[in-house]
Amino acid sequence: MRTLGISAFYHDSAAALLRDGALVAAAQEERFTRRKHDASFPANAIRAVLERAREDRVDRxxxxxxxxxxxxxxxxxxxxxxxxxxxRFRxxxxxxxxxRLNVERHLQKELARIGITAPLELVAHHESHAASAYYPSPFERAVVLTIDGVGEWETATMGVGEGDRLRLDRCLAFPHSLGLFYSAFTSWCGFRVNSGEYKLMGLAAYGEPRFAEVLRRHVxxxxxxxxxxxxxxxxxFLAGNRMYGDRLSALLGGVPREPESAMTDLYRDVAASAQAVVEEVVARMAAEGVRRYGVRDLCLAGGVALNCVANGRLLADGVVDRIFVQPASGDAGGALGAALAVERCRIDMAGGDWGPRASTDVPVEAVADALASGRVVGLVQGGMEFGPRALGFRSILADPRVEGMRDRVNAAVKKREAFRPFAPAVLEEHVAEWFDLAGTSPHMTLVGRVRRPLPAVTHVDGTARVQTVSRATNPVLHAILTAFHARTGCPVLLNTSFNVRGEPIVCTEYDAKRCFHATDIDVLAVGGRLHTKGGLSGV
Amino acid sequence: MTALIRAWATFRELTSTLVLGIVWLAVLTPAGLISRAVREDPLRRSFDPEAPTYWEPRDAPPSSGLVAFLTERGKLWLVPIVLVLLAVGAIVVLSEGSALLVLLYPLS
Structure with a gap:
């Protein structure tokens, strides 16, 4: 049985293919069209997953x-x-x-155009999210929580998964949405809705949550x-063209920030306050799930589940014992979830490299040498990541111990706001020496306290969004980390997505080379070779 | 010719807005006013300090088919509104893919 899951037409279009109860490929449309958050019919992503799976047809x-x-x-x-x-109506x-109303006919037409004729089924938005969180998790029984902007009516659901059964029995409905709440503050602080939410989360660490009480009382x-x-x-957002209303500005005693304008304490504090409220809501929901279903493991999905700070607190505060966050928690993961909701099979998402493959031939020692001498390295190897995080398959790597490395990587390629932190990748076997992290975080979905000096990847509040790397799921990155460790005694690297600001993560070798030449990345490791700005080097 | 196409596009925009505006004022606005007067707010737009929880039970998967679905939801009265909206939607969309435009493009 080959089941193709699709998300499209709202945020991140994507396709995922299950075959006989296993995930074989998944990819996001934006990586092919090079349009960030592309929401069009995912023709390219479908072709790519079929190609990777060596299939030319599907069963449903x-x-x-x-x-x-x-x-x-x-x-x-x-x-x-x-x-x-x-x-809005217009x-x-x-x-x-x-x-949209007859989305089945519309989809059938688009599918036929790329040669796919198979029966089409529809699954509710939050059931897709829930399935994407539960079925890939390692738990036999777990609380399942989905929180996002809005699906059909639902904005959050709660339920329990057991074996191959998943039951969602409670929900919150539009317009009462934690995702839209967070997006409103994202927009108020001058960032783009549906993509700037990470920035609000990063900004929050710089502020005091002095509005949290006011928000709880009034908003x-x-x-x-x-x-x-x-x-x-x-x-x-009900009737207007903005997320927030004028009364919110009055309540906060300020005006919404113009995008790209100067950052002030007001916006830092507003970000911290919105973040505090979100963390509290998520923690209470998780605690309620634990109480209601009598199980202490939690599966999370939906856009709000990408709030790794809130996720990290669930573990740090002991609300739950273990947590699994779907790495593609946003709408892209809905494609996988839709397929899983009908297939109802437990899968292993392991490394997260479910997209088109590049060669895994990488001159590991030469890469480690370059990193140890302070170079910024672009790395393309293996399958492209599914989800918003680069996990070492389409990554930029650098030495995290170097004080000015964050600014260097920013200046060289990322061009991000200075307040946004970079994330560390750490050898799984050494994580405890360097981070306070309960359990593993192979998909960079949890935040933990940094224990030793790593200035380039430590956020202002002393934490980092950690990726734990195991030999089994990402042998190349594991080998690079091991070689870097042998040279420097540090089993950690700065790992950020291989793209420039405003563009999706690179997909092909061609994209990578284009990005390499357009930026100040020092070294590019791709296709078994090490490219420098002066030409080829290494093997 | 480009100017002509642009003028046509603007004209099409305006007529679409006009047609949708008429439906908005003549159908959705009065229906909205009535629904707000006689029904509980389907969006539950007020805090309820007494309620122990805001969680709601989830509905069974909905029927497919517009009429069956709205029957199930107890909202058959929405059917005429949807039909009017669909008719207007079809007019707007058809005018956007108009034959006239197809004729104009090769001339530009």
């Missing part, structure tokens, strides 16, 4: 959302706000009536069990 296709409940939600929202809200309805009413409602007077 599953899409990650049901249009009818979504139509109901749109209608109810319009009816609840009219006459306000016309602009922009949404033509495309909805022609393509969000959180119950002891983590369920909540928003006061829509502070938001404008």
């Amino acid at each position: 296709v599953v899409y990650y959302e049901r249009p009818l409940p979504k139509l109901e939600r749109l209608l109810e929202t319009w009816l609840a706000t009219a006459p306000a809200g016309f602009r 922009s949404a309805w033509p495309v909805w009536s022609s393509e 969000i009413d959180v119950k002891a069990d983590g369920s909540f409602r928003l006061d829509l007077a502070y938001f404008d």
Whole structure:
């Protein structure tokens, strides 16, 4: 049985292929079209997963959302706000009536164009997220929590997985959404909705959560069990073209930040406050799941599950014993989840390299030499990552012990805001010496305290978003780390995604070389060779 | 010719907005006012200090088919509204893929 899961038309389009109960390939459309968060029909991603799996047909296709409940939600929202809200109706309805409502026919047509004819099934958005969190987890029984912006009606769901069964029995509904709450503050602080949320999380560490109490009192009413409602007077996403309302600005005593303008303490504190509220809600939800289902392991998915700071706190505070976060927690992972929701098979996502493959031939010793002498190295090897994090398959690596390395990597290639931290990759067998991290974090989904000086990867609050690297799932990065360790005594490297700001992570060798030549990356390891700016070197 | 195409695109934008605007004011606005007057808020837009929880039970998977779905949701009264919206949507979309435009492109 070959099951193709698809997400498309809202945020990150993607395709994932299961064959006989195992994941064989998954990829995001943006990596091929080079348009970040591309939401169009994922023709390229589908071709890529079929090619990697050496298949030219599939037995069924599953899409990650049901249009009818979504139509109901749109209608109810319009009816609840009219006459306000016309602009939203004006922009949404033509495309909805022609393509979204009958998404099955639309998808069948697009699939036929790339030669795929197979029965199509639909799965609810949050059921897709939940399946993507539970089925790849290592737990026999676990609480499952999904939290995002909004699916059809649902914004969060809770349930329990056991064996190959997954049951979601409670939900919160639109417009009461933790994802939209966080996005509103993202936007208020001058970052882009649906992509700048990481920046808000990074910024939060610099501020004091002095508005958290005000937010709890006026903006969000959180119950002891983590369920909540928003006061829509502070938001404008129902009828307007913005996320936040003027009353929110009045409450915070300031004006929304212009994108790219100077950063001030007000925005740092607002970010810290929104983050504090989100952490509290997630912690209460997780605790409620533990209480309700009597199990202390947790599976998380949905866009909010990418908030690794909140995830790390669940472990640090002992809310749960173990945690599995779907590495592609956003809508891209919905493609995998949709397929898993109908296939209902436990899978192992291991390294996360489910995309098109590049050669795994890498001059490891030469790379370690370059890193140890302070070079910034671009690395392309193995399958492309599925999900937003680069895990050492399409990565930029550097020495994390060097004080100015963060600024160097920023200046050389990433061009990011100075306040955003870089993440460390560490040999799994040495993690405890360098980080306070409960368990492993192979997909960079957890945050832990840094124990030894690693200035280039330590955030202002003394933490880091850690990737633990094992020999079994990522032999090349493991070998590079081992060789770097042998030279320097440090089993840690700075690991950030191989892309320039505003572009998706590189996919092919060609993308990598283009990025290499357009930036100040010192060395590029790809296709068994080490490229320097002066020409080839090494083997 | 490019100017003509641009003018046509603007005209099409405007007529689409006009048609959708009429439906908004003549159908959705009165229906919204009535629904707000006679129904509980389906978006539950107020805090409830007394409620022990805001969690809701999840519904069984919905029926496919618009009428079956809305029957199940107790919202059959939405059917005429949806039909009007679909008709208008079809007009707008058809006008966007208009035959006239196809004729104009090769001339530009």
